[in-house]
Amino acid sequence: MPEIHFDRYYRYDELTDLLHAFAQEYPQLVQLESLGQSYEGRDIWLATVTNFETGPAAEKPALWTDGNIHASEVSPSSACLYLLNKLVTTYGNDENSTRCLDTRAFYICPRVNPDGAEWALADVPKIIRSSTRPYPYDEDPIDGLVQEDMDGDGRMLYMRIPDPNGPWKAYPEDPRLLIRRDPIETDGEYYRLFPEGRIENYDGKHIFRQKAKEGLDLNRNFPGEWRGEGEQAGAGFYPVSEPETRATVDFIARHANIIGGITFHTWSGVILRPYDMKSDEAMPAEDLWAFKKIGNKGTDLIGYPNISVYHDFRYHPKQVISGAFDEWLYDQRGVFSWTVEIWSPQQQAGIEDYKFIEWFREHPIEDDLKLLKWSDEVLDGKGYIDWYEFDHPQLGKVELGGWDMSYSWRNPPPQFLEKEIAPMADWAIWHLLISPRLELFDVSVSPLGGGTYQVELTVQNTGWLPSYGSKKALERKIVRGVVCEIELPEDANLKTGQSRQDIGQLEGRSTTPSAATPWWAMPMDTADRATATWVVQAPNGGKVKLIAHHQRAGTIRTEIELD
Known part of the structure; x- marks a missing residue:
């Protein structure tokens, strides 16, 4: 095993x-x-x-x-x-x-x-969105911040850089967290925040994320x-x-x-x-x-x-x-x-009824405190890393820390x-x-005299979904109906009916209402069943082989004696 x-x-x-x-x-x-x-x-x-x-x-x-x-x-x-x-x-x-x-x-x-x-x-991981093929251009990017493990500790965190025009400040009740500075606030200690990484061709003024080649x-x-x-x-x-x-x-x-x-x-x-x-x-x-x-x-x-x-x-x-x-x-x-x-780290931290995308743009500080508590108590402090000093080769003294995305968020x-x-x-x-399931309901032979027989094959869908699956599949003409075929013994021939018949789609139970109340239009009682009929001329009798198949509901095979 x-x-x-x-x-x-x-x-x-x-x-x-x-x-x-x-x-x-x-x-x-x-x-x-x-x-x-x-x-x-x-x-x-x-x-x-x-x-x-x-x-x-x-x-x-x-x-x-x-x-x-x-x-x-x-x-x-x-x-x-x-x-x-x-x-x-x-x-x-x-x-x-x-x-x-x-x-x-x-x-x-x-x-x-x-x-x-x-x-x-x-x-040494490299995080990209999807394929490794260069797109939309083949050339290597030349400027900007490249996410990288700068201090070699196996993590790619964030860099917190003091800047009087920065949009972030430390949360007073827990300085590990960063919160937005008030729109008219001045004279505080403020920061800019970037992914941990090196900056190619840094001019000492501008920092922007390098666009991935891939x-x-x-x-x-x-x-x-x-x-x-x-x-x-x-x-x-x-x-x-x-x-x-x-x-x-x-x-x-x-x-x-x-x-x-x-x-x-x-x-x-x-x-x-x-x-x-x-x-x-x-x-x-x-x-x-x-x-x-x-x-x-x-x-x-x-x-x-x-x-x-x-x-x-x-x-x-x-x-x-x-x-x-x-x-x-x-x-x-x-x-x-x-x-x-x-x-979902949010769900793990006990945050409920939040908007999945909008939350990242706007949410209360209480949510961050719940997440921080979750990291401290459940992840043993490995999710959110307290800020520590690092001597960056281009930026000088910065602090590394914040969320370890690869460990706590991405998976x-x-x-x-x-x-x-x-x-x-x-x-x-x-x-x-719940998928449709084609099954045999009944197969019968009725002698009509003179070596002639009527053969009937009745199939049913025992699944919850209809045989076609979705109405969209019908609209797109993706699937055929149930196809029934007959194989005759030697010296026999068909008098009526084609050797291959499309007997249509079979309904399931997916539209059954929640209760048997009178208002809702009930589904047809036996719309889950259909019958193929043939009249066979077989003077010497013999065995008839039958097959019914549907692209999405499966295949059944059976046979019956003409006697």
């Missing part, structure tokens, strides 16, 4: 070894393949997880999960590994895991962006609502211009059985749903209802609120996000898609990792179990 620990973060070679070990240890449940190569030539690993003895993954409803598309967001890889580990180690013992793998499939891609993660996890954001490079660099920073040269996004899009587009998708990110402690660029009013009502019900289950299991990106998670009130994975997955593929932002500290990600596996399993 692979030896895996959820109190540490794995670099690429270790992650690769772990995934291969899972495939070798559980060949009946796990198959490993490479989606393609990253910009630097690393394999982007994908684990297909199902009980292969009950049928191939492609013939079962599937859930896509991925992580680590953003370079320093490494805990999402751990969330994917935890899901993989739980599925294979609880199969045969846990009812949900067993039923899920017997009837459905997972596609798990723990690290979409192996290059950026390798930079973030290096002994300006791509892979989560702005997907085809859904893609906009160019002038409208969306980091978008790439064209939709799926990058090998990582192209490999992801190609796989998903070729696997119509994918009906749900969860992409793990950090941080905020929130479950995000589409749309990113449009109001909820633009979404089919039935899809919005389903999104809210699925999201509420995620909130129940994980503890994170579930919200709309467009309505509740904007970086600026006048700014929308485009080219993101979740938007493409829902709007173009009709898949219920989610972005889970792992970890869960390793000792809290497993507790944080464990409930996410339960939600992923639940999410897949």
Whole structure:
């Protein structure tokens, strides 16, 4: 059995070894393949997880999960590994895991962006947004502050520099904290605040953050609502211009059985749903209802609120996000898609009912005191570092300190990792179990005389979601109806009916009202069932083989004797 620990973060070679070990240890449940190569030539690993003895993954409803598309967001890889580990180690013992793998499939891609993660996890880390490809220009930047561990203590903190025109001052009740100076305040001790780092070509006057040479954001490079660099920073040269996004899009587009998708990110402690660029009013009502019900289950299991990106998670009130994975997955593929932002220091510190983005612009000092107490008592003072003097090569005497972002904010500290990600596996399993499921309801043969028979195949959807998944999938014409096929014995022929029939979509239970009250229009009683009918001329009888398949609801096979 692979030896895996959820109190540490794995670099690429270790992650690769772990995934291969899972495939070798559980060949009946796990198959490993490479989606393609990253910009630097690393394999982007994908684990297909199902009980292969009950049928191939492609013939079962599937859930896509991925992580680590953003370079320093490494805990999402751990969330994917935890899901993989739980599925294979609880199969045969846990009812949900067993039923899920017997009837459905997972596609798990723990690290979409192996290059950026390798930079973030290096002994001397370099923190970038996403891909390591130079963008939008090839030349090296020449001026400005470069974030760096200046004193060699393994941390990249902040630099506090005294300046009579600085916007910050020490909080009187706890001088470790910095608060805003009053708009008309003068004659105090004030500071400027910068990331810890060196300044290239410092002129003794101006300090500005050097723009990263690697300006791509892979989560702005997907085809859904893609906009160019002038409208969306980091978008790439064209939709799926990058090998990582192209490999992801190609796989998903070729696997119509994918009906749900969860992409793990950090941080905020929130479950995000589409749309990113449009109001909820633009979404089919039935899809919005389903999104809210699925999201509420995620909130129940994980503890994170579930919200709309467009309505509740904007970086600026006048700014929308485009080219993101979740938007493409829902709007173009009709898949219920989610972005889970792992970890929230605010929630850990007991801060409640805060606005996820607006909080960073405006919040009460009481929140900072709660966070500081959390760092002191829970993180043993390792989250927020008291200011200490440092002789900077360009700036002279400065103070280093403040939040250690890499340790306390960007990902869960390793000792809290497993507790944080464990409930996410339960939600992923639940999410897949609500998928449509094509099953046999009845098959019958009625002799009509003279070696003629009527054959009927009735199938039903036993899943919560309808066979097509979302109304958006119908609108985009992504999925066919249930296709029924008949294979005749020798010397037999069809009198009526086609050998291949599309008998339409099957409804699920997702629109069932909360109570059987008279006002709400009830769903059709048997809209979850449909029948294919053939009349067969078979003078010598024989065996008829029948197959029914749906791209998102699965495949069933049966046979019956003509007698």
